[in-house]
Amino acid sequence: MVSHCILNSNSKVEGLSQYEGIFKEIVDIIYDKGIGVIQLPCPEMTMYGIKRWGHVKEQFDTLFFREACKEMLKPIIGQTKSYLDTGYEVVGVVGIDGSPSCGVNFTCSGDWEGDDSSKDDINHKIKDLKEVSSSGVFMEELKKYIEEYNISIPFVAINEKDVFSSLESIKNFLNK
Numbered sequence: 001m002v003s004h005c006i007l008n009s010n011s012k013v014e015g016l017s018q019y020e021g022i023f024k025e026i027v028d029i030i031y032d033k034g035i036g037v038i039q040l041p042c043p044e045m046t047m048y049g050i051k052r053w054g055h056v057k058e059q060f061d062t063l064f065f066r067e068a069c070k071e072m073l074k075p076i077i078g079q080t081k082s083y084l085d086t087g088y089e090v091v092g093v094v095g096i097d098g099s100p101s102c103g104v105n106f107t108c109s110g111d112w113e114g115d116d117s118s119k120d121d122i123n124h125k126i127k128d129l130k131e132v133s134s135s136g137v138f139m140e141e142l143k144k145y146i147e148e149y150n151i152s153i154p155f156v157a158i159n160e161k162d163v164f165s166s167l168e169s170i171k172n173f174l175n176k
Ligand code: SF4
Pocket: 003, 004, 005, 006, 011, 012, 013, 041, 042, 043, 044, 045, 096, 099, 101, 102
């Protein structure tokens, strides 16, 4: 399973993608191993569309966002369960570290709310932005959901700050 934007960079907050269209280098690694791909839904695109700003985890950490993630994940869990029950192997989930939704090992955090039209507010928000060791909200919901069905799937991630730096670790993960 891969985060949506690995196969569709258009879903990312405008200007944030380091590749055009498909992250071909990752897809090539998966292709070379003969592994199929399930594209996870993009929760932010689904909820807020393409004109959204970048967010921090706290802004998505609400019951309604979590419930919406769970709803989006329902058909994915159904497919996964069906594959596993029939003897297929689900190799892993590839998320996007740094994302407030799809981070696996780390996500972005900050005291962000309210009107940021004044320069002071924007400076405060930029200063307050930090990386924290925690998963994004969507990945947390995916983990909870698969645990609910006693499914065990490893999670790995691409580092959003420099996606190309993650190619080696994804290759190593698939070579295990
Ligand atoms: S990291 Fe997740 S939420 Fe962000 S664009 Fe990719 S799929 Fe969407």
